[in-house]
Amino acid sequence: MNEQPVYSLDTLRSRQPRFRGLESGHRACQGCGEALAARLTTEAAGPDVVVANATGCLEVFSTPWPQSAWRLPWVHSVFGNVAAVAAGMEAALKQQGRATQVVAFAGDGGTFDIGFQALSGMMERGHNVLFVCFDNEAYMNTGVQRSGSTPHAAMTTTSPPGKVRMGKRHMKKDILSIIAAHHIPYAATASVAYTSDLRKKVRRAMDTEGASFLQIHSPCPLGWGHDGAATIEVARLAVQTGLFPIIEMERGELIGTLPIREPRPVSDYLRLQNRFRHLFADDYRARKELEHLQAIADRNIERFELRGIRPESYDTEGADTVHRGGDRWA
Ligand SMILES: Cc1ncc(C[n+]2csc(CCOP(=O)(O)OP(=O)(O)O)c2C)c(N)n1
Ligand code: SF4
Numbered sequence: 001m002n003e004q005p006v007y008s009l010d011t012l013r014s015r016q017p018r019f020r021g022l023e024s025g026h027r028a029c030q031g032c033g034e035a036l037a038a039r040l041t042t043e044a045a046g047p048d049v050v051v052a053n054a055t056g057c058l059e060v061f062s063t064p065w066p067q068s069a070w071r072l073p074w075v076h077s078v079f080g081n082v083a084a085v086a087a088g089m090e091a092a093l094k095q096q097g098r099a100t101q102v103v104a105f106a107g108d109g110g111t112f113d114i115g116f117q118a119l120s121g122m123m124e125r126g127h128n129v130l131f132v133c134f135d136n137e138a139y140m141n142t143g144v145q146r147s148g149s150t151p152h153a154a155m156t157t158t159s160p161p162g163k164v165r166m167g168k169r170h171m172k173k174d175i176l177s178i179i180a181a182h183h184i185p186y187a188a189t190a191s192v193a194y195t196s197d198l199r200k201k202v203r204r205a206m207d208t209e210g211a212s213f214l215q216i217h218s219p220c221p222l223g224w225g226h227d228g229a230a231t232i233e234v235a236r237l238a239v240q241t242g243l244f245p246i247i248e249m250e251r252g253e254l255i256g257t258l259p260i261r262e263p264r265p266v267s268d269y270l271r272l273q274n275r276f277r278h279l280f281a282d283d284y285r286a287r288k289e290l291e292h293l294q295a296i297a298d299r300n301i302e303r304f305e306l307r308g309i310r311p312e313s314y315d316t317e318g319a320d321t322v323h324r325g326g327d328r329w330a
């Protein structure tokens with residue numbers, strides 16, 4: 001009879017796959033940044049978590065009745081009340097004396113716009129909930145309508161470029177400043193292009209007592225009009241141009257940034273996406289809008305000192321991009 005080798009518990013554990021909160025086989029588009037962001041977030045937050053998920057792409061592509069891609073307890077809320085649902089769950093678990101933590105998921109529409117009232121109340125009351133906004137900069141689930149997070153000049157179905165204006169007229173809301181005004185213990189931005197940074201922030205938020213907030217920049221190939229294979233490149237360029245600053249705040253004070261060694265011109269980022277195609281037309285207004293977007297990026301770089309004035313252990317050049325096969329940050 002063949003003797004089976006005896007492995008230690010540690011060896012067996014090291015051979016187990018990482019905890020996966022969101023399984024493959026869901027119905028997101030190829031290259032969906034939101035699906036990647038949700039997978040990374042649950043891997044870092046789990047396994048002892050329960051999730052409340054607002055209506056939106058993530059909820060729809062992960063749970064086509066009667067199937068589910070979730071490997072953790074998960075509840076679907078309506079579009080506008082996920083923070084209230086998560087707050088109730090947290091209060092109930094606390095009452096039962098359980099250590100299970102609560103995470104709320106919402107798109108930018110469910111965060112910046114319709115879900116904001118419930119989010120503000122949850123933060124004000126100080127519930128021990130991590131609220132994650134998967135920011136794909138429009139209402140994608142219902143066919144790419146503009147949201148309060150859609151960048152200025154972007155094309156959506158409700159902000160088409162034409163004779164009157166060049167895409168969205170209004171500015172992208174500075175949600176992190178609004179969150180900072182609630183003085184919650186921890187708030188940060190992250191990007192699917194910088195996965196180690198994203199994981200560290202999720203863990204830090206989970207270790208924080210009280211409300212925490214994470215805004216994850218999550219490209220949407222369908223709504224932004226880029227190749228699904230270019231999702232990470234697009235996400236990285238948003239950071240490296242200064243258009244999506246990666247920052248961390250404690251009680252409303254800036255405590256960390258991801259510096260940019262060599263800022264790239266915004267056109268490198270915009271050119272990859274169909275939603276900004278009209279900005280490259282031979283048109284005076286297009287040139288003006290490009291200058292405007294460059295000024296926004298330059299202002300972010302100056303405001304958050306992204307040229308690396310602050311001492312940091314890594315920057316956008318040194319930080320990883322997508323890391324496969326193991327968790328070197330565990
Ligand atoms: C009160 C209400 N209004 C509108 C809708 C339709 N609706 C469902 S999801 C959605 C957009 C979601 O956008 P976002 O939160 O950004 O998530 P995404 O789909 O982009 O991930 C809308 C408008 C709804 N479900 N409930
Ligand atoms: S529409 Fe965008 S956010 Fe929705 S599943 Fe497709 S890529 Fe993801």
Ligand SMILES: [Mg+2]
Nearest residue numbers: 107108138140
């Ligand atoms: Mg959205």
